Amino acid sequence: MLDSLTEKLSKTLKNLTGQGRISEKNISETLKEIREALIDADVALSVVKHLLNDIKKRALGHEVLRSLSPGETLIKIIHDELILVMGEKNEVLNLAAQPPAVILMAGLQGSGKTTTAAKLAHFLQETEHKKVLLASTDVYRPAAIEQLQILATQINASFHPCDPKDSPLKIARSALVSAQEKGFDVLIVDTAGRLHIDKEMMTEIQDLHKALNPIETLFVVDSMTGQDAAKTAQAFNEALALTGVILSKMDGDARGGAALSVRYLTGKPVKFIGNGEKIEALTPFYPERLVSRILGRGDIVSLVESIQRNVDQEKSAKLAKKIQSGRGFSLDDFKGQLLEMKKMGGLAELADKLPGMPNLPQNIKNKMMDDKVLTRFEAMINSMTKKERNFPDLINGSRKRRITQGSGTSIQDLNQLLKQFTGMQKMAKKLGKPGGMSKMMRQLGGKLPQGLLG
Ligand SMILES: Nc1nc2c(ncn2[C@@H]2O[C@H](COP(=O)(O)OP(=O)(O)OP(=O)(O)O)[C@@H](O)[C@H]2O)c(=O)[nH]1
Ligand SMILES: [Mg+2]
Structure with a gap:
């Protein structure tokens, strides 16, 4: 594929x-x-x-x-x-309805609706431990109802028996009542295949939709039909409010067109892909995984992954280098680091990326995650003169008052900043020595250096 x-x-x-x-x-x-x-x-x-x-x-x-x-x-x-x-993430089935959550299957003839209905029932039974009732409203194709019944037996799912002489609407209504009465979590309703240009058949499925009020209306489409798959989904979506698409037969020689086009053309997510004739061959759709396969x-792919790592590494390396240089480490450098940390998603994120840094307790993380602290620090450094930034020891009582007034902060905030800066400076000196980094990591043993957190 x-x-x-x-x-x-x-x-x-x-x-x-x-x-x-x-x-x-x-x-x-x-x-x-x-x-x-x-x-x-x-x-x-x-x-x-x-x-x-x-x-x-x-x-x-x-x-x-x-x-x-x-x-x-x-x-x-x-x-x-x-x-x-393709929609970035996997979109799961929405089953948040007063039980039974009804799933209506729709699609062209032979697209894989019946097979997929059974696969879905199996999936929900196995992974979500749902009690599923299957019903078929395909009164047109001979043996279509039996086909679903046989599949239901195979997977130990319940099947709603019906008379093929009844109308699809009648069958659907009685299936719904039965599911309600018997306490099923999910009711999956299979339908006959139809073309979106067949007015009569489209009205029929619209009526089924009205009667069942399904929480999921899934369009099952043969992915081997490529961009046509996406186009029929688009056409169906105009007549029937779809909630998602299932691409069947992705195990065949599908070229990818359907998977890449559906979301963009219909605005509806691909929720599952069918990748085989077996009942287990249904997988939640993860755009990321498919892209990995495409690339x-x-x-x-490993190149892409290493790029991702490089991006992170480059940022951390820059930071580490600055820290390691130790000499002339000023409050301006400190500010630069704060900005970088902010860009990288805050301190907690950074800590998680540092090699050898064991999982931090949540309360420390929360404290670190408080990016308001970063903003305050930045404001205070901005209110300092160049000289003060280079020689923080100069910052005495009256300077402190000026700086805090200028930045709308408190003396306490400024003391915290200076304490952290001193801690950072000390750490920088330590790291600058040969073997400093690994030695410090060992010493840390899960704790952050004093002063970095204040
Ligand atoms: N290889 C493969 N075959 C599939 C897949 N899904 C369905 N099929 C096959 O496609 C054929 C049609 O499947 P059905 O489930 O009967 O399709 P349908 O949409 O219910 O067909 P109608 O009810 O006639 O409209 C069957 O032979 C299935 O075994 C899949 O993911 N992979
Ligand atoms: Mg069928």
Whole structure:
């Protein structure tokens, strides 16, 4: 699955890794190749355009991180944009309804609705321990009802028996009543396959929808139909308020077009993918995992991952270097670090990233996470003269009053800042010595240096 997209993208991106920097010129060829790869993967044209636009905008406006080559930066951008277009995170089924939570299955003929209904029942029984009732309203295709009944037996799910001579609406209503009476958590209603242009059949499913008031209306679509899958989902969504899409047959030679297009074209998330004929072959859809597959399991993905690590490492390394230099460590440097810490998501985040730093107790984390402290520190340093920043020992009583008045802080705040600064300075000196870092980590043994926290 998705092999050719993977192959093409890997090749394109590998060619870029030798380049010096990202420019309009050297990126245009790559973008063209990416465009071709996406079109070959049968991604809808509007999605391709949107993706390329965003990739280009971000790539050109992107500050290329020093530790990364432009090629690596571009891979990271493509990685992020592909995830973005698919909706970033896994969207779970919403079952928060007065039981039974009703799930209505919809889709074209042969898309995999019946199989998926049973797979879903199995999934909910196994992973969420739900009591599931399956019902079929497909009175049109001979043996369609039996098909679901057999699957239900296989997975030990309950099945709502019905007479194929009854109308789908009648069957649906009686299934709902039965589920309510018997205390089922979930009722999954299978429907006959239909075309969105078949007015009569669309009215029928709209009526079913009204009668059942499902919390989830899932469109099951064959992913092998590529961008057409996304387009039919779009058309169905206009007639029926879908809550999600399930891409079936992702184990076949799906080229990726459906997965990449559905979310963008319908605004509805892909919640699951079907990847086999077996009853277990249904997996929650994680955009990130699919992107990893698209970009290839091998070197490209690990490259992306190492980039992620590099980005973090580069930031921490910068910080460590400053700390290690020790000499001339001024309040301006301290402020620079505070700003950096803020950018990196606050102190707690930083502490989590420091190697060898064991899990900190929550109360310390909370204290560290208080970024208001950072803001106060910054304000106080801003109110200092250059001389005071370089020689904090100068800061006496009257200077303290001036600084705190100027920054709207208290003497206590300023004392805390100076104490932390001194602690940092001391630590910097220690770290500056050979082996200082690892020695200190050992000494710390889970505690932060005095003075860093005040
Ligand atoms: N390989 C593979 N086959 C699948 C998958 N999902 C469904 N199928 C197969 O697709 C065929 C059609 O599946 P059904 O579940 O009967 O499809 P349907 O949408 O209920 O069909 P109608 O009721 O006729 O509209 C069956 O042979 C299934 O085994 C999947 O994820 N992978
Ligand atoms: Mg069916």
